[in-house]
Amino acid sequence: MNDIKVAVLGSEAVGKSALIVRFLTKRFIGEYASASECIYRKRLSIDGRQQNLELYDPCSQPSEGKSTLSEQIHWADGFVVVYDISDRSSFLTAKAILHLIRELNFGATKRDADAVVFLVGNKQDLCHVREVSREEGQQLAGETHCQFYELSAAEHCQEVALMFSKMVRNASQHSKAK
Ligand code: GDP
Numbered sequence: 001m002n003d004i005k006v007a008v009l010g011s012e013a014v015g016k017s018a019l020i021v022r023f024l025t026k027r028f029i030g031e032y033a034s035a036s037e038c039i040y041r042k043r044l045s046i047d048g049r050q051q052n053l054e055l056y057d058p059c060s061q062p063s064e065g066k067s068t069l070s071e072q073i074h075w076a077d078g079f080v081v082v083y084d085i086s087d088r089s090s091f092l093t094a095k096a097i098l099h100l101i102r103e104l105n106f107g108a109t110k111r112d113a114d115a116v117v118f119l120v121g122n123k124q125d126l127c128h129v130r131e132v133s134r135e136e137g138q139q140l141a142g143e144t145h146c147q148f149y150e151l152s153a154a155e156h157c158q159e160v161a162l163m164f165s166k167m168v169r170n171a172s173q174h175s176k177a178k
C-alpha cells in the first residue's frame, strides 16, 4: 500500500509543529525548533488496516534545498492548512494557500477534493484575543471546499488526533480512487 503524504501548511508560528508533535507524541512542549523542514513518518491503524503516514512540516526560515510551496503541494495527497485565530494575517495566508492548492491540484472535475483539504484555526485557547471569528473560518472553508476545524494544540489532544486520523482516512480513500 502506498504511503499517505500529508502537508501541514500555513504561516510561521501558527502551531504547525505543535499540532504534529501533539498528534505524534500526545504532548505539547511549547517550543519547537524549526531550523529545517522535515518529514515525520508514522505507521498507524486505520479501520483495522495498517497505513504508513508521512507528515510534512515546513520550516519558515529560508534554507538551502528548501522546497517551494508549489513543490510541497504537488508532493502531498492531503493538506492541513493552519492559521492562528489570534492572528488575522495568518488567516489571509491560509486563504492564499487554499487558493493555490485548488489552482495547482484540483480542477473543477475533482469534486471530492474537499475530503483531503482541511482548514484548521489553531490556538482556540486564545479566544480572548481572537482576531478571526469562527464564522469567518467556516465561510472560507465553504468557499474553498474544505473541512473546517477550530482547535488548540495546547489543550486539545483528542481533537487533534481525530482531525489527523480523519485526514489520513480520507486521503487513503482518495488515493485509492485516483
Ligand atoms: P509553526 O511555526 O507553525 O511550526 O509554529 P510552532 O508549532 O513552532 O508554534 C509557534 C508558537 O505557538 C509556539 O510558541 C507554541 O508554543 C505556540 N502554540 C502552538 N499551538 C498553540 C496553541 O494551540 N495555543 C497556544 N496558546 N499556543 C500555541
Ligand code: MG
Residues within 6 Å of the ligand: 016, 017, 018, 032, 033, 034, 057, 058, 059
Ligand atoms: Mg514549525
